[in-house]
Amino acid sequence: MLSQLSIKNVAVIDKLDVDINNGVTVLTGETGAGKSIIIDSINMILGERTNKDIVRYGTDRATVQAVFTNIPKNVLDTLLEYDIECEDDIIISRTVTKEGKSTARINGVIVPISVLREISNALINIHGQHDNQALLTPKKHIDFLDAYADCDELIAEYKKIYSDMKELKSQINKLLTNEADKERRMDLLSYQINEIEQAKLTAGEDNDLEEQREIISNAEKINTAVEIAYTNLYDNPNAQSAYDSLSIAVSSLEGISDINQELKDAYDALCSAMYTTEDVSHIIKNFGDSVEFSEAELNDIEERLDLISKLKRKYGGTIPEILEFLDKAKAELSQFEKGDELLSELNKKLTDTENALKKIGEELSMRRYYKAEELSKKITTALSELNMEKAVVSISVINNGEFYDNGMDTVEFMIRTNPGEPLKPLAKIASGGELSRVILAIKSILANTDSVDTMIFDEIDTGVSGAAAAKITQKLVSIGKNKQVICITHLPQLAAAAATHYLIVKDVSGDMASTSLKELSKTEREQELARIIDGINITDIALSHAKEMLKNAQAYNV
Numbered sequence: 412m413l414s415q416l417s418i419k420n421v422a423v424i425d426k427l428d429v430d431i432n433n434g435v436t437v438l439t440g441e442t443g444a445g446k447s448i449i450i451d452s453i454n455m456i457l458g459e460r461t462n463k464d465i466v467r468y469g470t471d472r473a474t475v476q477a478v479f480t481n482i483p484k485n486v487l488d489t490l491l492e493y494d495i496e497c498e499d500d501i502i503i504s505r506t507v508t509k510e511g512k513s514t515a516r517i518n519g520v521i522v523p524i525s526v527l528r529e530i531s532n533a534l535i536n537i538h539g540q541h542d543n544q545a546l547l548t549p550k551k552h553i554d555f556l557d558a559y560a561d562c563d564e565l566i567a568e569y570k571k572i573y574s575d576m577k578e579l580k581s582q583i584n585k586l587l588t589n590e591a592d593k594e595r596r597m598d599l600l601s602y603q604i605n606e607i608e609q610a611k612l613t614a615g616e617d618n619d620l621e622e623q624r625e626i627i628s629n630a631e632k633i634n635t636a637v638e639i640a641y642t643n644l645y646d647n648p649n650a651q652s653a654y655d656s657l658s659i660a661v662s663s664l665e666g667i668s669d670i671n672q673e674l675k676d677a678y679d680a681l682c683s684a685m686y687t688t689e690d691v692s693h694i695i696k697n698f699g700d701s702v703e704f705s706e707a708e709l710n711d712i713e714e715r716l717d718l719i720s721k722l723k724r725k726y727g728g729t730i731p732e733i734l735e736f737l738d739k740a741k742a743e744l745s746q747f748e749k750g751d752e753l754l755s756e757l758n759k760k761l762t763d764t765e766n767a768l769k770k771i772g773e774e775l776s777m778r779r780y781y782k783a784e785e786l787s788k789k790i791t792t793a794l795s796e797l798n799m800e801k802a803v804v805s806i807s808v809i810n811n812g813e814f815y816d817n818g819m820d821t822v823e824f825m826i827r828t829n830p831g832e833p834l835k836p837l838a839k840i841a842s843g844g845e846l847s848r849v850i851l852a853i854k855s856i857l858a859n860t861d862s863v864d865t866m867i868f869d870e871i872d873t874g875v876s877g878a879a880a881a882k883i884t885q886k887l888v889s890i891g892k893n894k895q896v897i898c899i900t901h902l903p904q905l906a907a908a909a910a911t912h913y914l915i916v917k918d919v920s921g922d923m924a925s926t927s928l929k930e931l932s933k934t935e936r937e938q939e940l941a942r943i944i945d946g947i948n949i950t951d952i953a954l955s956h957a958k959e960m961l962k963n964a965q966a967y968n969v
């Protein structure tokens with residue numbers, strides 16, 4: 412049950428805190444006072460889509476927090492699955508910043524919007540104008556029937572198999588691509604595979620070739636530099652080389668190196684330099700000897716690099732990417748070549764899957780068929796209690812033998828409002844007031860099977876008055892005996908019958924408009940009822956009528 416609701420910086424609401432009682436609570440107020448903002452705020456904690464425009468101008472963030480008590484066991488079990496601790500109450504909050512960032516929490520734990528939606532929708536149901544629109548859309552009628560028929564498990568099982576069937580069909584369609592396109596694709600793949608394989612590429616080959624090209628192209632320059640370096644370091648016929656100089660120095664110090672540690676260190680260092688010079692000289696000489704300009708070899712390298720460059724432009728920027736392309740092309744070609752075998756296998760799987768889907772679909776159809784008869788009778792009875800005594804509702808369930816995403820059936824609510832008339836589609840003949848009563852009839856029936864404790868009705872009374880309004884009031888009060896019912900209403904009869912009455916007030920006296928809630932006393936309720944009855948200028952007759960309505964409404968709560 413929703414026990415507390417706090418709203419801060421949501422549109423015209425600056426700060427609003429309200430405690431909500433059991434039974435029926437009504438919210439009334441003039442048009443534009445902010446009733447829709449309160450519903451939008453509750454939708455925030457239900458995980459509905461929202462955006463930064465909801466944040467009150469001049470503030471950084473909008474926040475809605477709700478406290479729930481008497482938590483159903485199924486909700487407690489779900490919370491445990493998400494490692495959210497719960498002792499007595501559940502506190503759900505959601506914040507939206509002016510930048511549009513949304514954060515949801517349950518008992519202080521940050522949760523994804525999907526989890527928020529799962530938990531909060533097990534605690535609150537909102538019924539409003541969208542439900543009337545759903546009744547005008549035959550494709551949505553199946554949802555009302557399934558909610559009553561408790562088809563969740565069957566539908567979940569059906570949808571899983573349906574998804575498998577769609578995937579198999581997709582794979583088969585890919586294999587059944589136009590044969591000409593298939594042949595063209597196979598020819599292209601074969602050509603690409605052959606072109607890459609003939610190149611016999613190896614990873615890093617391009618880098619090695621570029622290095623070889625650089626050496627051969629600079630062979631003359633390299634040989635000249637090597638000759639100069641080798642001559643000066645080791646073998647100079649015209650002058651003393653660096654090695655000769657070091658050798659002389661080593662020989663001169665050899666006899667005195669043991670006299671002093673510093674001389675010993677200097678001697679060792681010169682020996683090391685001499686040996687290093689000798690080694691480096693030979694390395695340079697050997698490298699120079701290996702470098703020889705060959706125009707033929709250079710041409711071969713250029714041709715190879717040109718081939719690699721061409722393949723890179725066609726199949727990938729690097730050799731590893733070209734080889735990866737090759738692997739994928741081989742795999743695709745193999746799939747084409749094995750197409751007949753794979754197609755046969757997939758078709759067998761599809762047949763088995765469709766048989767399984769048909770079995771669960773027919774089971775679902777039978778459940779819907781029997782529950783449709785049951786629900787039709789209950790809605791007809793409920794409509795009789797809502798001042799539509801002659802109305803008859805029949806729910807049509809037709810198994811077309813086709814697979815849809817939620818079963819094999821089309822479902823449509825049919826209605827006859829007057830004796831002697833044929834049943835006709837509800838969407839085509841019902842008036843606004845009749846739709847409101849049909850939806851209330853359905854909701855009153857679902858309330859008995861629904862574990863959700865809090866039901867919010869947003870102007871469910873649209874288009875009704877007089878005796879019909881009184882019947883709707885009776886029905887909502889009846890629901891309120893077992894559920895917490897919150898109604899935003901324009902009906903004076905319903906407002907009079909509520910256990911608690913809040914007035915939605917918009918204050919425009921300051922710099923910015925601000926909406927607040929005020930719980931009304933008996934006298935204030937009389938004034939508000941008179942306003943609803945008679946408009947802005949409250950007459951004595953309207954006030955007297957309001958007092959009489961409040962007095963008579965006590966009978967509803969007996």
